[in-house]
Amino acid sequence: MLRAGASGGDILTKKKFRPLRWLFRWWVRIVFLCTVAGFLLVGAGRWAIPPITHTQWAEQQRLGGIARTWLPLDKTGEMAAAVIAAEDVEFCNHAGFDIDAIRDALGDGRRRGASTLSQQVAKNVYLWQDASWLRKGLEAAITAVIELTWPKSRIIEVYLNVAETGTGVFGAEAAAQHWFGVRARDLSAQQAAYIAAILPNPRGRSANPQSNFIAERGRAIYGGMRIIARDGRLDCLTEG
Template sequence: MNPDEDPKDTPDETPPENRAESDPPAPPPEPEIPELTPPEPEPEVEAAVPLAAEPKLREEDIQTPFGEPPSPFPPRVEAELEAEPEPEYIEAPPESYELPPEEPSYQPAPAAFDFGEPEIPMPQTQRRGDKQRARDARINLDLDLGRIKRRKRYGLFLTTVSVLFIAFVLAPVTWAGAYLLFDPPSTLLMMQRAAEGQTIRHQPVPINRMSPHIVRAVIAAEDANFCTHDGFDVEAIQDAMRANARGGRTRGASTISQQTAKNLFLWPERSWVRKGFETYFTALIEFMWPKRRIIEAYLNAAEWGDGNFGVEAAARSRFGVSAADLTPLQAARLAAVLPSPNRWSAESPGPYVRRRAASIVERARIVRNERTASCALIMDRPS
């Protein structure tokens, strides 16, 4: 027995039934005591940096969902821990964040300028998508430029057509329509004579206040086919061309409609341009005006010399009577001087004007008998 061992601690191995009869038991063999080796020291563990403790959720803070019964277990009471000294926190070094590597781009080395870096950026390498976009932009630009050019051409064409329409259709039609309703206050020939120093006397009157002798005399002297043609006497034009081809004095073939168009709308000088406009306005007034209005406008705008325009001013200036009181001879003399009113005189006619006036009186009688002035005079119309 180990002297250091307490006998009370040694178990009794003799069975209980033989313990009374037997001799005192022999001492049991001493058990082998294993040698105790000292424990190896544990490796020191570096003190970890304590993290901030998460807040504990109490049972009271947990809200029971609607319709769920409360928990049968009583709320857990945590033992209060003794106050421990607050650990000293050691600040860990800040973590370093590495940015993702950027794509390499062409950046030219800065030029060594004394006054700083250049303001104009250097060209960078273009990618395939940039080239496609640049190509599309050029195509769209070409299309836009093409549209602009086409619009300019169409715009110029439409502008030209509009100007021509206004100048040759709208304005003349409006002008002729206005003179259909009232007599023009003045003409270009009146303005020219006023600029030359003449005193203009112009008193328009309606045709019913004119003598029928002056209407028949003018038709007989100037345009015998006035009521039958449409503004142009083709037979008279052919006769004038044959006479002019033989030589001698130039013979005219203008109708009363042509002379009315020239007196009201155009200038007196002879030219092919004026003749072209005269043809256009003649056709216009023949289409828009009745024959009665054409002869009325002609008699109110014709020149009779010395600044007298219109048959009313000529009758009062030459014979001292109104246009309604003219006799057949007076009317014939006024009609005889119409081709050259500033050279010939109706009040004191020469031999040529007398012969011409006598011929006009005879032809005016024929016009009345044959009723060739019925388009202008109501009294000559057959009943």
């Protein structure tokens, strides 16, 4: 029996759109659950050691094996200062994104990189290397969660353990042994600077012996290490 003022056509129209509302509700729920799961997964990285990254897995398949050894931050010697001086001098001062570097990169026609160490951790640990708008968007979201839930000391510790530092070589410890035959904690500041100098292209450059370019770049990084230490731009490494 129809209510007054209601027609059979109105009822049919409402029924017609119920599946759409049902799909929309489930879509919202799925997005919400994925967001919560992603937040918890990234947040857990504050304590959990990543078992393997996409890049490490790909290189392991390509080469048949890789060199990597996980180290706590206090065992990495001069490497933290070296990579900050080389890759992200404002690491202790920004919240994951270096706006000035991004602006400079855009003004440079994108010839220069603008990724902070936090962004590189987000990409290296949770994503893949191939550039795309999807990856960039996910990288930005993950970077924000990392900065919200991890201390700076944990961010640099993870970076120093997952960064590619040679062909089939990952992390500070494997790099120190591969390039100079010593433990990471025993690297001199200059040797650490040479390793940091090859980071933009670790498969195509050598930390030992050095080309003229790497030698010059290493000296510049070494000087930068002293400056940022003097200016207090390494103080965040004692957090957490």
